[in-house]
Amino acid sequence: MTWQTLANQLFPGGHDIAEHDNFLSGSGQVDGQTVAVIGTTEHVPIGIEIALAQAQAILQTVQRHPGRPILILVDTQGQRLRHRDEMLGINSYMAHLGKCVDLARRRGHAVIGLVYDQALSGGFITSGLIASACYALPQATIRVMGLPAMARITKVPEERLTELARDNPVFAPGPENYLRMGGLHAIWADDLANRLAEALASADPADGRMALGQDRGGRLLAQPVAEAVRTGGHVRPA
Template sequence: MKWQTLASTLFPEGHDIVEKDNFLRGTAQVGEQRIAIIGTTGHTSIGVEIALAQAEAILATMRDFPGRSLVILVDTQGQRLRHRDEMLGINRYMAHLGKCIDLARRHGHRVIGLVYDQALSGGFITSGLMADACYALPDAEIRVMGLPAMARITKVPEERLIELAKSNPVFAPGAENYLNMGGLEAIWHENLATCLAFALQTSVSVDIRSQRGMERGGRKMAYPVAQAVLGVNHVSKT
């Protein structure tokens, strides 16, 4: 879906979002509140420029409009794999972006992520997955690492990973699998404006993704292990 079509559907009460070099920025009206919008389009890769631009937009919102809700529109093929970006420290730029999102949350800004097209690797991890809650459209393509790349890194044959992906969402791409793992709060099928308004009203700053993954059967051990670690830490302090 083109971002212009998405924006018209999400914000029927109006918006002033503009695009510059595949970076989206603006505001929109949702009910009685004005919200801030940042995002990407064109399957763009996240280089140092876009990472810094998104971080600057978040900090500006915090400075000029304390408490204003923030929506992150995600369409990215991941971090830019160029020598220049690596030499400039793209990992630090993306970490800075993630920290700015977390800082906004800690200062009372609700943060909602929406994958409307493509979300891959680091570009997704430091944007949509940093939100209070992340949502997706049904046709969104989501994956953190493709199976061929996963095979090279883990040394597990790609054929074996393909077989595992049939029954285990951890190995499989797609919005439904990320929903089952708890990475997505929900998939929006219709009336996107209503879905967004509800998400803004009900979002919480507590990270419940591992709990969602256990409840949905996609990540069965993350939540119990985390709870066990917390219990051990509590006992050790007493």
């Protein structure tokens, strides 16, 4: 689905979203309210320019439109792997973007992430995955690291990782597995405008992803470990 088609389905009341060098920005009308929109398209890698553009758009929304909901449309192949970006400190730029999303949430903005095409590695972590809640379309491609790359890093044979991925969503890509782990709140299959309105109405500033992962059986230890750290207690086996 193109971002234009997606925007028309999300905002039947109209929108002014525009694209410039694969960066999306603007606003849309849904359920009688204005939503600020930022995002990316064409699987663009997140380099320092787009990271700064997204951060600037979020800060401008916080400054000029207190409390306005923010929708992050995600389509990225991850952070840009260039010597120039690494030397300029791409990690700091992406951390800045993540901090801006966190600031918006703390200032009372409902921040919703929507993966409509591709979401990989750091480009996803510092945008949609750090939002108040993240959703995806059924055809979305989501993974933090592909199994071949994971095999190279961990020195575990790819065949073994493929076997583990059949039962453990931590190793497996796809929106269904991220739903099980609590990374996604839901998968939107139809009536996108209504789904967005519902997501905005139910957005919670508290991060409930660990609890979702535990309830859905895809991430069983994150919540108990966090609770043990908070209380100084012990982790109870799942």
